[in-house]
Amino acid sequence: xxxxxxxxxxxxxxxxxxxxxxxxxxxxxxxxxxxxxxxxxxxxxxxxxxxxxxxxxxxxxxxxxxxxxxxxxxxxxxxxxxxxxxxxxxxxxxxxxxxxxxxxxxxxxxxxxxxxxxxxxxxxxxxxxxxxxxxxxxxxxxxxxxxxxxxxxxxxxxxxxxxxxxxxxxxxxxxxxxxxxxxxxxxxxxxxxxxxxxxxxxxxxxxxxxxxxxxx
Numbered sequence: 072x073x074x075x076x077x078x079x080x081x082x083x084x085x086x087x088x089x090x091x092x093x094x095x096x097x098x099x100x101x102x103x104x105x106x107x108x109x110x111x112x113x114x115x116x117x118x119x120x121x122x123x124x125x126x127x128x129x130x131x132x133x134x135x136x137x138x139x140x141x142x143x144x145x146x147x148x149x150x151x152x153x154x155x156x157x158x159x160x161x162x163x164x165x166x167x168x169x170x171x172x173x174x175x176x177x178x179x180x181x182x183x184x185x186x187x188x189x190x191x192x193x194x195x196x197x198x199x200x201x202x203x204x205x206x207x208x209x210x211x212x213x214x215x216x217x218x219x220x221x222x223x224x225x226x227x228x229x230x231x232x233x234x235x236x237x238x239x240x241x242x243x244x245x246x247x248x249x250x251x252x253x254x255x256x257x258x259x260x261x262x263x264x265x266x267x268x269x270x271x272x273x274x275x276x277x278x279x280x281x282x283x284x285x286x287x
Contacts, residue, residue: 079141079163079240083121084143086121087121087142087145087148090122090148090152091152092153095122095152097124097127097128098124098267098269100181100212101125101128101210107210108129108177109132111177113175113204114134114135114136115129115135115137115176115179116137116139116170116174116175117129117137118139118180118184118199119139119164119183120138121140121183123138123149124181127153130153130155136153136156136157137157138160139161141163142161143161146159170202173202173203174202174204175202175203175204176204176207177209177210178208180210180211180212182212182213182276185213185214185244185245186241186242186243187241188229188230189231189233192243192253196257197256203283205283207282208260208280209279210278211281212267213250213277213279214243214275215246215264216232216244218274219275220275221274222234222236232249247262247264250277250279254279257281259281260282261278261279262277265278
């Protein structure tokens with residue numbers, strides 16, 4: 072029997088078998104954060120890069136990108152489709168991050184942080200926070216509890232708003248209280264429930280931009 076981590080690795084390798092750069096679809100969700108992207112002076116850490124939707128956007132904005140994913144197939148495709156990529160790394164976020172504290176002005180995690188149990192999500196967010204520079208920003212999207220086209224409320228609820236799907240994957244959906252809970256150690260600069268149309272059906276997500284909390 073596979074562990075959850077191994078099951079997830081196989082799942083995502085099947086999702087990312089092969090694709091070409093011309094087939095990569097990008098939506099405009101990062102446009103509203105363009106001033107943050109423009110101000111970034113370090114390479115951008117693109118977590119859960121997948122097919123390279125955000126990698127493409129960032130490269131077109133002239134940014135150096137460190138594209139990361141747990142799927143070997145995803146990383147292989149990124150290296151094939153983006154020969155100009157600054158760096159790639161293949162790892163599972165559950166295993167930790169091999170980056171020094173304060174390394175990044177910008178970290179992006181698009182639709183990749185809603186697959187973990189609460190304690191693991193909190194651990195990952197703590198490590199992400201440590202990797203941000205003093206002026207750093209963390210931009211992300213996660214599933215909304217209103218994302219009914221993609222399984223909100225379906226399956227066995229193993230934790231509050233965390234469900235085990237038919238394929239054995241864990242999938243979390245957030246409401247505003249969940250956002251406040253998980254990001255209590257950050258300063259939330261932008262948080263809005265939005266609709267995205269990159270997929271076949273409309274998807275509902277929370278878009279966020281957060282920074283290191285500065286308590287006075």
